[in-house]
Amino acid sequence: MIKVLANDGIDKSAEEALKAAGCEVDTNHYDGAELIAKLKEVNAVVIRSATKLTAEIFEGINGGNLKLAIRAGVGIDNIDIPAGEKAGVTVTNTPSASSDSVAELALGHMFSVARHIGITNVTMREGKWEKKNYKGVELDGKTLGLIGFGRIARSLAKKAEALGMKVIYTDLLGKVAGYDQFKHCAKDDVLKDADFVSLHIPFDKQAGATIGSKEFAQMKDGVYLINCARGGVVDEAALITALDNGKVAAAGIDVFEKEPTDNTVLINHPKVSVTPHIGASTGEAQKRIGAEVVDLITNFSF
Template sequence: MFRILVCDGMDKSAMVTLMDAGFEVIDEHYEVEELKVKVKEFDAMIVRSATKVRQPIIDAALETKRLKLIVRAGVGVDNIDVAYAMENGIEVRNTPNASSASVAELAIAHMFAVARHVHSANVTMRNDEWNKKQYKGIELNGKTLGLIGFGRIAREVAKRASALGMKVIYTDYLGEMEGYDDFAFKSFDDLLVEADFISLHIPFNAEKGAVLGKEEFAKMKDGVILINTARGGVVCEKALVEALDSGKVAAAGVDVFEEEPTKNEALYKHPKVSVTPHIGASTKEAQARIGIEIVDTITDFFD
């Protein structure tokens, strides 16, 4: 019987499906040192963002050579040392299709929150403050949204933003995409200059570091609004706080952080920032779809 370790939780019905298919499923989160011991006992492991599968974990698994598959329940795999795992005979898979709509909707939600001061008013009214005159917002309709990266999630954002009356422009390292003529491809620098809202949809690359830093903020429009539901690290948090303080960035919606849970109070307590604790894929629908993708991945792999 193949043993599956579910490190960070998953849809219960998907776990039942795996068990009905003959897999032994253990739903347990282990900290690093204990995981080094436990990982030797499993054929596959399923992780979300909380568990980091770095080289020491992989080395521990290689002692028994039992682990054959790591599945990331989500899109990004930057919490896994993918190349090292693959070099040592451990396959790495993700669930790229399941959470696109959920993350896209959260990005739009942050746009509305900061454009209409919902994030602030929701707090001040609970403190018995009626700050009506302070909360003159802006409409999304007629604004230009710049998407950095144009993969599955960005395309879902583009569709929703277009329906709201936004002009959508995008940049991507692959260049202009066929079949998306309603949205204009721009160079990275041109997008920074033209966009009223900027939303990031790219993975974090440790070698390259932040894509948006002090130099990039300087190129943006005064009063730009920034949304990051992609990955912590793609935006330099120090530079973002400075841009918020100066007014270069009027507001930001942030779901992901350089360190999670974040300790950067200057960012998450900033009055111009709408914050959520990395919940882009945290909807019932997305988790159910992720569960289905995981079941298909595991059953196909071990068939």
Template structure:
């Protein structure tokens, strides 16, 4: 029987479906030595962002050769040493289609929050304050949205931006095809022309920040920046500096360099809207992730058999 370890949890419907198909699914979250010991007996490891699949875990799995598949329930695989896994005969898959709409909607939620100061007025209202004149915002209509990266999620964001009457420009190293009204341009052009900038790019360990001090300097004064992609693509120290000097009017972060974040200059900054990495945390997205995992497992092990 194929043994699957859902180490960071999985929707019950998906677990039940896998069990019904004849797979054994282990649901306990294991860490440290417990995970290293159990991985030798697992055929398929399913993780979210909590479990790190690094060299030591891969080496232990490779000692028996039983582990053949690692699935990341989500888009990014930066918590998995994918190249090293492949070198050791372990396939790595993600579920790229499942959470695109959820993250796109989160991006728009943050855009609205920082442009209309919803994140602030919600808090002060609960403190008994009625600061109606303090929270004058700005409309999205007629503004230019710049997207850095133009994969599935960014394209969903672009569709919604057009419905809001925004002009969409984007930069992507891989995209050359036409995508509706969105205009492909250079990274520098996006940074210099956009009123709102949203990041939709992966984090690559060991590489420099995508948005650093020099990128902030290119941007318009009073720009808004949103990151619902990955922590580590924005230099948080440079972000604070850009907010303090007025370059950035507001920022929205669902992801951070360190999670949970400990930088109080980020946590307590009134110009930053914060959420705890919940871009894909919707009922619908989790259901779709479960469906994709089932399909990946079935396709992989049916081929093996």
């Protein structure tokens, strides 16, 4: 019997499908030494954002039964892949299941910052009627610049195009075939020409933040920044400075350098729309992710 640990939970339909396939499924959450001990017992582990599978954890379970580690989502930056491979563990993810959900949240943040939806929710609940203070901008006719052009960015590009936005993008792999309606540009040109900049890239610990003081200086005055990708790709201190001096008109942020975040200055900033890393948190996405997890486990050679 294949033993599966879903350490950050899993959609009920996926849990039932795994059990129907003859798997034993544990949906409890474990940390530290308890997690290491549990991982030695199971054949597969499924995690989301809360669990970090570090080199120390993989070293601790080396020689155990674990053969497969699945990140139920797009990014795999919370799994030390080389350490996993060294321990004989295959590391994989569910890259396509949550694309539309994350793209819709990014679009939601774009509307929120363009029309002051987040801050006016706050001020009205404080008994204030500050209609004259919140003149917004329309998305129609604006240029959306995408840093990274993977599945999520492509989904967002199509939605933005339907709203009348011009979409430009940059990607390490160059121009992406089949998307000729969107203009591929150098990163510097995307930063320079975009009215809205949305990030769709992983965090590289060695390289550090992709967007910092230098990049903000390249952007238009009054640019809008959206980050539903990964914490760390934006230098939070540099972002706060750019918000304070008006370089950035507003920002929509779903991911943070530290999670749960303790950056109270950022999350309480009147020009920021914030959510607690909920890009993939829709019922539809979790069902798709769960189905992909089931396929990965049931088709794996343990």
